[in-house]
Amino acid sequence: MKKYEDYLIYTRRELHxxxxxxxxxxxxxxxxxxxxxxxxxxYKMVLGSIxxxxxxxxxxxxxxxxxxxxxxNEENELEFKSIHENKMHACGHDSHGALLLTLLKYIKEEKVxxxxxxxxxxxxxxxxxxxxxxxxxxxxxxxxxLDLALxxxxxxxxxxxxxxxxxNEYNANCDGFKVNIIAKGGHxxxxxxxIDPIQIFSELYYAIHLMKTREIDQVEKSxxxxxxxxxxxxxxxxxxxxxxxGTIRTYNxxxxxxxxxxxxxxxxxxxxxxxxxxxxxxxxxCPSVLNDEDIINLIEKELLKNNVKxxxxxxxAMGADDFSYFSRLNKGVMLSxxxxxxxxxxxxxxxxxxxEAGLIKGLITYDIVLRALKVIK
Ligand SMILES: [Zn+2]
Ligand SMILES: [Zn+2]
Numbered sequence: 001m002k003k004y005e006d007y008l009i010y011t012r013r014e015l016h017x018x019x020x021x022x023x024x025x026x027x028x029x030x031x032x033x034x035x036x037x038x039x040x041x042x043y044k045m046v047l048g049s050i051x052x053x054x055x056x057x058x059x060x061x062x063x064x065x066x067x068x069x070x071x072x073n074e075e076n077e078l079e080f081k082s083i084h085e086n087k088m089h090a091c092g093h094d095s096h097g098a099l100l101l102t103l104l105k106y107i108k109e110e111k112v113x114x115x116x117x118x119x120x121x122x123x124x125x126x127x128x129x130x131x132x133x134x135x136x137x138x139x140x141x142x143x144x145x146l147d148l149a150l151x152x153x154x155x156x157x158x159x160x161x162x163x164x165x166x167x168n169e170y171n172a173n174c175d176g177f178k179v180n181i182i183a184k185g186g187h188x189x190x191x192x193x194x195i196d197p198i199q200i201f202s203e204l205y206y207a208i209h210l211m212k213t214r215e216i217d218q219v220e221k222s223x224x225x226x227x228x229x230x231x232x233x234x235x236x237x238x239x240x241x242x243x244x245x246g247t248i249r250t251y252n253x254x255x256x257x258x259x260x261x262x263x264x265x266x267x268x269x270x271x272x273x274x275x276x277x278x279x280x281x282x283x284x285x286c287p288s289v290l291n292d293e294d295i296i297n298l299i300e301k302e303l304l305k306n307n308v309k310x311x312x313x314x315x316x317a318m319g320a321d322d323f324s325y326f327s328r329l330n331k332g333v334m335l336s337x338x339x340x341x342x343x344x345x346x347x348x349x350x351x352x353x354x355x356e357a358g359l360i361k362g363l364i365t366y367d368i369v370l371r372a373l374k375v376i377k
Pocket of ligand 2: 091
């Protein structure tokens with residue numbers, strides 16, 4: 001495995017140097033494609049992502065590695081630090097791409113017999129959707145069924161080399177909304193001649209949060225955060241309009257619709273109260289990842305048999321991942337790979353550093369799961 005670990009770390013560092021965003025990934029795609037060509041794999045581009053298919057027939061298993069980075073300026077002093085200003089692999093997608101490349105190298109060089117068909121996806125735009133890179137691949141490949149979708153996401157909060165497992169809810173539905181209040185601006189000294197959008201916003205802000213605490217069953221976990229507010233130009237002008245945006249995270253699918261309807265009701269009532277126009281745009285983002293319980297149990301058993309340490313994750317994440325577009329086609333599992341380092345910085349932080357010593361366990365996990373497919377079938 002040493003040879004593959006070296007390759008894994010080499011490719012991870014090469015990708016780390018050239019972080020790119022969303023669907024704009026020319027250097028990243030070129031690097032991965034060049035490596036695939038060296039290994040004699042055929043690949044195709046599917047709406048921004050690279051897809052490699054190995055084997056035929058069933059079961060059909062898809063492995064997803066997201067390869068996009070974040071608009072963050074890296075503050076680490078590493079020899080393989082990002083060479084792109086304001087772009088950084090701060091979510092570990094460099095290691096996801098490297099893991100999938102290394103798995104393909106391992107399959108080829110060790111002549112691993114893949115049972116059924118393996119669809120390997122180097123996926124664009126996980127962070128920046130919609131449009132979601134995963135949804136694009138589902139539509140571009142016309143995927144309507146998979147026996148299993150599999151992904152690993154690194155986690156700096158898990159001990160290095162330990163695999164974090166969770167059955168059922170792994171993370172949250174990620175939705176949002178945009179609101180534009182069209183009021184009536186004027187001189188700040190004569191507010192009675194205006195309709196103040198800032199005051200209307202404060203009513204909406206209060207009502208939305210009150211709805212969340214008084215109208216939603218608190219047993220159902222959910223979060224509403226208003227995160228972006230724009231209005232005003234000067235201290236003596238009541239602005240003409242105000243726009244704001246927010247995010248909604250839930251686990252229960254029905255609750256997504258309920259919250260959207262309740263926000264619409266609040267907006268309508270404030271609209272008629274002030275006799276103004278408020279535009280409201282609910283945005284459905286990616287659904288939550290729901291891990292198949294039987295497969296999680298099976299993977300846990302196989303990993304323990306092979307001396308890979310595991311831990312059961314006590315809570316689902318409030319974050320989200322568009323891997324759900326693959327996993328909700330049928331069965332899916334997303335696993336967490338521990339890469340905890342001394343600096344303890346979280347994902348999406350400009351000083352995030354992963355402990356690369358954990359990465360090889362990701363490759364071992366993929367190998368173990370692929371070998372266990374006979375049982376999954
Ligand atoms: Zn991320
Ligand atoms: Zn991520």
